[in-house]
Amino acid sequence: xxxxxxxxxxxxxxxxxxxxTLQRCGLTHVIISPGSRSTPLxxxxxxxxxxxxxxxLDERSxxxxxxxxxxxxxxxxxxxxxxxxxxxxxxxAVVEARLSGTPLIILTADRPPELRECHSGQTIDQNxxxxxxxxxxxxxxxxxxxxxxxxxxxxxxxxxxxCSQGPLAGPVHLNLPFRDPLAPTEPEKGFKTxxxxxLEAFTQLPPYPIVQATLSPLAVASLLPQTDRxxxxxxxxxxAHRHESAQAILELSHQTGWPILADGASxxxxxxxxxxxxxxxxxxxxxxxxxxxGLQPKAAVFVGSLPTSKVLRQWIKEADIMAVQVGRxxxxxxxxxxxxxxxxxxxxxxxxxxxxxxxxxxxxxxSLQQIARAKLDKIVQVDWAFEGSVISCxxxxxxxxxQLVVGNSMPIRDLxxxxxxxxxxxxxxxxxxxxxxxxxVSTSLGCSLSGQRTVLLCGDLTxxxxxxxxxxxxxxxxxxxxxxINNQGGGIFNxxxxxxxTAHFEKLWGTPQVTDLGKLCQAHLVRHEVAASLKDVRRxxxxxxxxxxVIEFRTDRETNAAWRLKSFx
Numbered sequence: 146x147x148x149x150x151x152x153x154x155x156x157x158x159x160x161x162x163x164x165x166t167l168q169r170c171g172l173t174h175v176i177i178s179p180g181s182r183s184t185p186l187x188x189x190x191x192x193x194x195x196x197x198x199x200x201x202l203d204e205r206s207x208x209x210x211x212x213x214x215x216x217x218x219x220x221x222x223x224x225x226x227x228x229x230x231x232x233x234x235x236x237x238a239v240v241e242a243r244l245s246g247t248p249l250i251i252l253t254a255d256r257p258p259e260l261r262e263c264h265s266g267q268t269i270d271q272n273x274x275x276x277x278x279x280x281x282x283x284x285x286x287x288x289x290x291x292x293x294x295x296x297x298x299x300x301x302x303x304x305x306x307x308c309s310q311g312p313l314a315g316p317v318h319l320n321l322p323f324r325d326p327l328a329p330t331e332p333e334k335g336f337k338t339x340x341x342x343x344l345e346a347f348t349q350l351p352p353y354p355i356v357q358a359t360l361s362p363l364a365v366a367s368l369l370p371q372t373d374r375x376x377x378x379x380x381x382x383x384x385a386h387r388h389e390s391a392q393a394i395l396e397l398s399h400q401t402g403w404p405i406l407a408d409g410a411s412x413x414x415x416x417x418x419x420x421x422x423x424x425x426x427x428x429x430x431x432x433x434x435x436x437x438x439g440l441q442p443k444a445a446v447f448v449g450s451l452p453t454s455k456v457l458r459q460w461i462k463e464a465d466i467m468a469v470q471v472g473r474x475x476x477x478x479x480x481x482x483x484x485x486x487x488x489x490x491x492x493x494x495x496x497x498x499x500x501x502x503x504x505x506x507x508x509x510x511x512s513l514q515q516i517a518r519a520k521l522d523k524i525v526q527v528d529w530a531f532e533g534s535v536i537s538c539x540x541x542x543x544x545x546x547x548q549l550v551v552g553n554s555m556p557i558r559d560l561x562x563x564x565x566x567x568x569x570x571x572x573x574x575x576x577x578x579x580x581x582x583x584x585x586v587s588t589s590l591g592c593s594l595s596g597q598r599t600v601l602l603c604g605d606l607t608x609x610x611x612x613x614x615x616x617x618x619x620x621x622x623x624x625x626x627x628x629x630i631n632n633q634g635g636g637i638f639n640x641x642x643x644x645x646x647t648a649h650f651e652k653l654w655g656t657p658q659v660t661d662l663g664k665l666c667q668a669h670l671v672r673h674e675v676a677a678s679l680k681d682v683r684r685x686x687x688x689x690x691x692x693x694x695v696i697e698f699r700t701d702r703e704t705n706a707a708w709r710l711k712s713f714x
Contacts, residue, residue, distance in 0.1 A: 170350065204234035242315055303350065391413050418567055582603075583610065634655045
């Protein structure tokens with residue numbers, strides 16, 4: 146007969162049921178922000194077999210690490226904190242998770258009701274703290290030695306797990322009030338485990354089915370106008386089933402005869418590179434007004450979110466086309482306001498015949514792409530520190546088993562312009578839900594916890610904004626290389642109209658900084674090296690192994706901006 150676990154208090158029992166239930170659902174990783182009120186669950190997570198508990202001191206960083214891990218695995222990560230403002234620091238990551246459809250389970254410990262609204266320490270109103278961003282939110286009951294409440298607690302956790310994954314995937318928030326005693330080693334007067342309670346039997350669950358609506362390319366094609374003047378637009382996404390997704394999009398292209406315009410931050414740009422139907426230079430092509438008019442579409446399929454390219458978005462918007470959006474259920478992610486309908490689900494290949502048929506419209510795209518590629522190659526072939534040239538280093542250094550995280554502002558745009566891999570490359574992750582620089586370093590740390598080598602490309606402001614992530618660098622189990630383009634400020638603003646305001650530009654938008662990145666890394670015992678040339682960048686990108694490394698590539702912000710502006714005319 147199996148020996149039943151002995152619990153000394155209500156919270157220990159409650160925590161054990163919570164951790165074991167989530168583990169049975171499929172949870173494998175928990176990011177824990179240290180604190181007292183969360184002790185019952187923190188201890189239970191740490192002692193439950195099959196769960197990996199990672200402690201991150203800074204709450205904002207912890208939340209983005211959980212976000213990155215969920216992005217990389219496609220599976221919910223749990224995030225646990227104590228009561229008070231700790232929960233508030235999770236908000237930026239919750240926003241990004243909601244807007245990018247990333248599953249997260251946020252568990253915020255709280256004071257019990259009798260200690261609220263009376264200025265009890267470390268107590269704020271935590272219910273509804275994330276506004277409308279969670280796909281589901283609830284407050285659990287105060288733990289009690291009652292089988293009925295334990296069953297309710299179990300059901301609440303299972304519901305949270307399922308809600309986080311769909312049909313509208315995203316963050317789920319559970320607020321968890323705990324009374325003292327919190328430590329599992331502290332006896333509670335009068336407490337008794339319910340008679341015959343068996344934790345293993347109590348948390349046995351039926352297998353959780355992951356239900357995903359599948360859409361065949363043929364079904365999608367049947368909804369589209371009969372025209373060769375259409376485009377298939379693929380947005381920034383890592384794609385959980387990249388091979389199948391690439392094949393399905395290729396089948397759709399052959400059914401319609403339309404070219405595939407894939408964002409630089411879409412993993413599928415590399416996967417479709419040798420298909421003959423991929424157009425990766427559309428941003429440069431469409432900057433030419435004659436080309437933009439001659440290629441004006443009548444219809445489009447949007448697969449996922451729209452690409453980064455403002456030029457492409459404007460081109461679509463001006464045409465007021467017929468469009469079908471294939472993507473996350475229940476959400477409008479078409480900022481062009483086209484005449485559209487939404488198909489909720491995932492494109493799945495069905496083995497349609499690949500005809501090799503090429504329309505005159507597709508041939509025009511292909512010929513313009515050859516011209517654009519030659520121009521782009523010339524732009525990056527310079528003998529000085531041009532930031533766009535770094536992209537070629539990433540192309541050669543990273544393979545299909547690697548992961549690339551790309552920061553917003555200029556890096557995501559340089560990827561859009563200059564990333565043209567000859568074949569399948571790394572899985573690419575970006576925080577393009579809210580498009581901010583918040584938590585980018587932490588996101589890369591989280592991605593690396595999936596076990597895959599991870600490289601982050603970001604600017605200096607993005608790196609410094611999330612430098613608290615370096616608190617988690619000591620003993621980090623993943624393999625992370627952070628390539629920082631240091632132009633001492635916000636390079637993207639040099640491309641905006643405010644750059645003409647010479648009296649105020651540098652202070653208000655250029656945001657100059659003079660931080661010594663080497664000393665910052667040294668303070669955290671993080672390896673730091675300065676790459677003096679692209680050759681150095683390539684050499685340093687070859688370094689692998691557990692831990693966090695920083696490569697600093699110093700550039701001149703104004704020179705880079707002037708070269709881009711001149712080259713793209």
